[in-house]
Amino acid sequence: MISIGLRWWLWGDFTGGDSGSGPGCQIWRVCKEPVLEKPFARLKGACLCGRINFEVSDAFEYAANCHCSQCRKATGAAFKPFVAIPREKFVLKDWPDDCFEFGTRIEHDLRCRNCGSLIYSRVRDGEYLHIPLGVLTDTPSLKPDKHIFVGSKADWHDILDDLPQHEEF
Ligand SMILES: [Zn+2]
Ligand SMILES: [Zn+2]
Numbered sequence: 001m002i003s004i005g006l007r008w009w010l011w012g013d014f015t016g017g018d019s020g021s022g023p024g025c026q027i028w029r030v031c032k033e034p035v036l037e038k039p040f041a042r043l044k045g046a047c048l049c050g051r052i053n054f055e056v057s058d059a060f061e062y063a064a065n066c067h068c069s070q071c072r073k074a075t076g077a078a079f080k081p082f083v084a085i086p087r088e089k090f091v092l093k094d095w096p097d098d099c100f101e102f103g104t105r106i107e108h109d110l111r112c113r114n115c116g117s118l119i120y121s122r123v124r125d126g127e128y129l130h131i132p133l134g135v136l137t138d139t140p141s142l143k144p145d146k147h148i149f150v151g152s153k154a155d156w157h158d159i160l161d162d163l164p165q166h167e168e169f
Helices: 011-016 069-075
Strands: 042-046 053-057 062-066 080-086 090-093 099-103 108-112 118-123 128-132
Touching: 069 080, 069 118
Parallel strands: none
Antiparallel strands: 042 053, 053 090, 062 080, 080 128, 099 108, 108 118, 118 128
């Protein structure tokens, strides 16, 4: 959980800290939005080996457990729990020289080249990031409230909770 004493951040705080671009990484620069309507807590996340560290505003717009076959392959799990956020609210620290993009330049999965952790999936014409909850170190205020793409769920997995189930998105 976020400690009580954690400073609240405005996105303007980030504008001074532009990182350079790493080879092979088509990452956007830090958002230049001057002011948001309200400040959000800043959450930390990291890959398994710790080379990739990121911060993201706790301003997630939706969250779900995705049962599609791509998410199963990408995670090796029955489904992928994720939170979604507009891409400009995500900031990479410790610029990853060895990040790896799988997919197209617009839509792809970003992984650590060293340990393979999935950091995010860039989706919806590149405008949104779906961040797998497992790479967040801090706890977001939003958690998955539905199952999506249940129509392609694995036969060997049973959904045991009462959350709404959607055939697709
Ligand atoms: Zn790593
Ligand atoms: Zn999926």
